[in-house]
Amino acid sequence: MKYILMMISNQVGVDTYRAWSPSDVQTHFAYLKVLNRELAESGELVQVQRLTPPEQAKVVRAGKDGEPVTDGIFPESKEFLLGYWLVDVESAGRAYEIAARLSGGPGPGGTRLCMPIEVRQFMTESAAADL
Amino acid sequence: MDPQAAPAVMAGTTRRGAELHDLLRELAPLVLGVVARRFGDFATAEDAVQEALIAADAQWPQQGIPRDPRAWLTQVALRRMTDYVRSEIARRRRESETALEAEWTVPAADAEPVGEEENETLTLFFMCCHPSLTTSSAIALALRALGGLTTTEIARAFLVPEATMAQRISRAKASIKSSGVPFRLPSNEDHAQRLRTVLHVLYLMFSEGYASGGGPRFQRPELSGEAIRLTRSLYALLPDYGEVAGLLALMLLTDARRAARSGPDDELIPLDKQDRSLWDRAEIAEGTTLLDRALSKGAVGPYQMQAAIAALHDTAARAEETDWAQILALYELLKRISDNPMVKLNHAIAAAMVLGPSKGLALLAALDEDPHLAGHYRLDAVRAHLLEMVGDCSAAITHFRAAAGKTASVPERDYLIAQAARLSAAT
Numbered sequence: 096m097k098y099i100l101m102m103i104s105n106q107v108g109v110d111t112y113r114a115w116s117p118s119d120v121q122t123h124f125a126y127l128k129v130l131n132r133e134l135a136e137s138g139e140l141v142q143v144q145r146l147t148p149p150e151q152a153k154v155v156r157a158g159k160d161g162e163p164v165t166d167g168i169f170p171e172s173k174e175f176l177l178g179y180w181l182v183d184v185e186s187a188g189r190a191y192e193i194a195a196r197l198s199g200g201p202g203p204g205g206t207r208l209c210m211p212i213e214v215r216q217f218m219t220e221s222a223a224a225d226l
Numbered sequence: 227m228d229p230q231a232a233p234a235v236m237a238g239t240t241r242r243g244a245e246l247h248d249l250l251r252e253l254a255p256l257v258l259g260v261v262a263r264r265f266g267d268f269a270t271a272e273d274a275v276q277e278a279l280i281a282a283d284a285q286w287p288q289q290g291i292p293r294d295p296r297a298w299l300t301q302v303a304l305r306r307m308t309d310y311v312r313s314e315i316a317r318r319r320r321e322s323e324t325a326l327e328a329e330w331t332v333p334a335a336d337a338e339p340v341g342e343e344e345n346e347t348l349t350l351f352f353m354c355c356h357p358s359l360t361t362s363s364a365i366a367l368a369l370r371a372l373g374g375l376t377t378t379e380i381a382r383a384f385l386v387p388e389a390t391m392a393q394r395i396s397r398a399k400a401s402i403k404s405s406g407v408p409f410r411l412p413s414n415e416d417h418a419q420r421l422r423t424v425l426h427v428l429y430l431m432f433s434e435g436y437a438s439g440g441g442p443r444f445q446r447p448e449l450s451g452e453a454i455r456l457t458r459s460l461y462a463l464l465p466d467y468g469e470v471a472g473l474l475a476l477m478l479l480t481d482a483r484r485a486a487r488s489g490p491d492d493e494l495i496p497l498d499k500q501d502r503s504l505w506d507r508a509e510i511a512e513g514t515t516l517l518d519r520a521l522s523k524g525a526v527g528p529y530q531m532q533a534a535i536a537a538l539h540d541t542a543a544r545a546e547e548t549d550w551a552q553i554l555a556l557y558e559l560l561k562r563i564s565d566n567p568m569v570k571l572n573h574a575i576a577a578a579m580v581l582g583p584s585k586g587l588a589l590l591a592a593l594d595e596d597p598h599l600a601g602h603y604r605l606d607a608v609r610a611h612l613l614e615m616v617g618d619c620s621a622a623i624t625h626f627r628a629a630a631g632k633t634a635s636v637p638e639r640d641y642l643i644a645q646a647a648r649l650s651a652a653t
């Protein structure tokens with residue numbers, strides 16, 4: 096079963112993070128690196144991707160002529176995707192377990208961040224056999 | 227030793243290429259059985275055999291197929307194995323002053339006892355479906371070690387990157403190795419339980435691959451076909467085990483309906499609406515023959531019962547002629563020996579067909595408390611069908627939509643949304 100685990104934040108979260116001490120940042124990324132390696136070694140990790148900061152995000156719509164019309168994402172717009180993990184796991188429970196590990200990474204001073212991780216299952220093309 | 231190094235070979239495009247591919251896949255488990263037993267090291271032997279297969283795939287098209295292809299592969303795999311062992315001895319010698327050579331003595335490559343090969347292949351089934359593995363790892367390993375598929379092909383079947391699959395397979399082999407299980411058949415007291423695990427893995431491989439479309443849209447190697455092939459070879463090794471025959475019969479009797487199961491746009495067609503002339507008669511005949519032979523031997527298990535139910539569907543010329551009374555009786559029996567939640571659900575459907583939809587709905591009400599079924603889309607879907615049968619269309623629409631929102635399967639979702647739309651249009 097494949098799942099996408101999405102790490103979501105908002106402008107406040109991003110601003111707070113930018114004020115972290117270098118050693119807190121380092122600790123946090125070391126934690127994620129260990130987790131990523133574990134997931135790769137177990138054969139569960141399909142892909143992991145960090146995204147560029149929200150300042151670079153654009154909302155695109157088609158104009159009347161079908162040409163792209165771009166707009167920035169504005170700070171007041173509530174949530175941003177910071178990055179995502181694609182995992183292929185044995186059960187939903189395992190996906191939640193990984194999400195909790197992502198959520199509970201160390202923040203300033205080593206306290207657990209407990210940030211929200213949105214977990215969504217992939218739709219599949221196969222249909223259950225009517226056995 | 228690195229399974230990631232396996233290149234994308236053996237994807238034969240020409241007819242000759244395909245024949246060579248099939249030949250190599252037939253031989254893969256036989257060669258692996260010999261090498262693994264001789265060295266007592268399944269994990270390393272598996273790598274050595276993959277390398278031999280890759281060498282054959284590269285050399286045979288130019289040099290021609292050797293007179294005894296199996297001996298050729300065995301020789302190459304044994305040579306690779308000897309290289310591994312030598313470098314392992316060297317490594318250990320570097321690490322410690324105590325040479326562990328005695329432990330790593332290479333057995334003589336001659337004097338092959340005859341008649342061992344069946345036990346060897348059977349042992350491979352038990353190794354690949356080892357209880358310490360997750361089912362998805364067991365399926366992947368079985369496809370490689372028994373099915374002779376490359377890591378690339380298996381990765382494609384599961385729609386994951388090759389590196390992910392390679393890692394999963396080597397992790398699976400590492401856990402088998404660290405569990406310390408010797409390369410031999412399980413003991414008598416473990417045999418029944420271990421065989422159940424093997425059958426369960428094959429069953430899941432079959433259902434995993436039971437894609438609705440099967441058309442060229444998704445170029446997935448056919449997992450259900452692979453499951454049938456492996457179960458067939460297990461049946462050849464254990465012809466007297468009723469449940470092995472039962473599982474093979476169940477797969478054949480289910481697979482027989484494949485062509486009728488989806489329409490031109492890959493949309494799902496339920497059993498009662500299928501064009502039965504599209505059902506595969508040969509598969510039905512083979513499945514029913516297997517089943518009859520197994521049933522005559524007594525000691526009927528859950529796979530045989532499910533196969534018997536599938537056979538009753540398959541032998542009804544029209545949906546209205548389905549012998550639901552007998553299907554209901556079989557589900558009653560099955561419910562007693564199996565705690566599979568889908569059995570309870572199917573039992574309710576059979577009861578609805580025999581005793582009326584209200585009886586079916588009453589049985590479903592009891593399933594709302596079942597922790598495995600509460601919130602499952604199939605419970606909503608079945609309830610929707612039964613509500614439609616009693617004429618409560620608005621409740622049926624609600625449950626079709628609820629089911630559509632809960633399934634992870636695109637074809638199932640589309641089917642359920644279409645049912646809700648059909649009822650909305652009619653009311």
